[in-house]
Amino acid sequence: MPTLKLPDPAFMQDEEIKMFAAGAEKYFTRAAPPERVAQWVADGQVERRFWTEVGEAGFLGVSLPEAYGGPGGDFRHDIVLCELCARLGLEGFAITLHNVIVAPYIALHGTEDQKRRWLPKLISGERVCAIAMSEPGAGSDLQAIRTTALRDGNGYRINGSKTFISNGQIADFIVVVAKTDPSRGARGVSLLIVETDQVEGFRRGNKLDKIGHEAQDTSELFFDNVFVPADNLLGAEEGKGFFQLMAELPRERLIIAVNSVIAMEKAINWTIDYTKERKAFGQSVFEFQNTQFQLAACKAKAVVARTFINDCIQKAIDGTLDNDTSAIAKMWVTDTEWEIMDACLQLHGGYGYVNDYPIAKQWKNSRIQRIYGGSNEIMKVLIARGL
Incomplete structure (x- = not known):
């Protein structure tokens, strides 16, 4: 049993879970x-x-309905896999992107034909997902995207480039955020599906050389007059993309916060073990009052974060998680993760800066948490709107 791990909440206590x-x-x-x-x-x-x-093995699309080949689970099953893969340190395996972020766009916003076409392939692993939102000149500001998907006969021609795309090198099922009517701002944004082996003009850039998450193939993607049939317009109605994105972003931001809580708990456990073993001035580093106070503060923050996140998960299960609460979760929990990660690395001393130690790797991986899913500065803007 880990040193720091709260008991599972009531909604995770079902025997089947x-x-x-x-x-x-x-x-x-x-x-x-x-x-x-x-x-x-x-x-x-x-x-x-x-x-x-x-x-x-049956672990993709675990919350998708049986009618499309899924196990018919719910958000709790996704949370189990999210937390498990984070605890096991499965670097680069973006199961939350596949299960929690992209697949629900199809399940919740696709037409019946689209669900039957695509969901079985996502469940079997025949298709691997990515979502192409960010662009070189548009990150958190989705209304500023320049990629277009303009009508051409019985389909659309996609032109533009995307960057910071997780699964960019291996994804063959990409949800592309593009403007089908550039004159209408947010109301001109649509989501289109690109199956990469069925199009021409699609190109992958190099994997981006990042300071963390080395096993995640984050990439640039290029669309040069890529034609997709009209049937690949998600929901079969233009101009719904921005609203589809806004509907699903709360769950994405919650998952980022869930990963942050796991990172906190792991970091504290590693640091407790390290400081109890490491000697300085004739005693273990853990015996110094400063160490105990630092770890006590870290534990208090992690317990508060875990308690808050469990409440958010319950709201997500109930369908009551709102944009404001998810923005608070994403901002506060990832900020707190960084505070804890920095404190725990400091308590490792010089060894905390050595890549052989897990705290060093986790410290690097944690830095992006305050940026993706909407930067924390944008989260503050969203929260302020509700004041």
């Missing part, structure tokens, strides 16, 4: 041992075959 969690832990521990994850880091991406394996 416990059995699912135990089965998932057994599978991923066996399927993704440390040496395999280390190879992902060395390669700069997860091998495509692993996605197919996970699909065959």
Whole structure:
């Protein structure tokens, strides 16, 4: 049992959820041992075959309906996998992107035909997801995107470029945010599906050289007159993209905060173990009052964060998680994660700066949390609107 881990909340205590969690832990521990994850880091991406394996094992699209080949689970099953993969340190394996962010766009906003066409492929692992929002000149400001998808006969021609796209090198199912009517601002934004092996003019840039998340193939994507049929317009109605995005962003921001809580708990556990073993001036580093006070403060913040996030998860299950609350969760929890990560690295001394120690890797990986999913500065703007 980890040193710092609150008991599971009541909504995670169902026997079926416990059995699912135990089965998932057994599978991923066996399927993704440390040496395999280390190879992902060395390669700069997860091998495509692993996605197919996970699909065959039944862990992709776990909350998708049985009518489309899914297990018919709910958000709790997604949370189990999110937390498990974070705790196991499955670097680069963006199962939350696939299960929690992209698949729901199809399930909640697609036409019946689109659901039947695409969801079984996402569930089986035949398709791996990405969502192409950010552009070189438009990050958190989605209304400023310049990529267009203009009508051409019985389809659309997509032109533009995207950047910071997770799964960029291996994704073959990409939700592209584009303007079908550039004159209408947010009301001219639509979401279109690009299946990369069925189009011409699509190109992947190089993997971006990041300071963390080395196994995640974050990339630039280029669309040069890419034609997709009108059937690939999500929801079959132009101008709905911005509203579809706004409807699903609260869950994405919550998942970022969930990962932050896991990172906090891991960092505190590592630091407790390290400071109890490390000697200085004739005693363990843990015995110094400063160390105990620092760790006590970290634990207090992590417990508050976990309690708040559990409440947010309950709201997401109930369908009552709103934009304001998810923005608060994303901003405060990721800010707190960074405070804890920095304090824990400091307590490791010089070894905290050495990549062989897990705190160093986690410290680097944690820095992006305050940027993606909408920067924390944008979260403050959203929160301020509700004052």
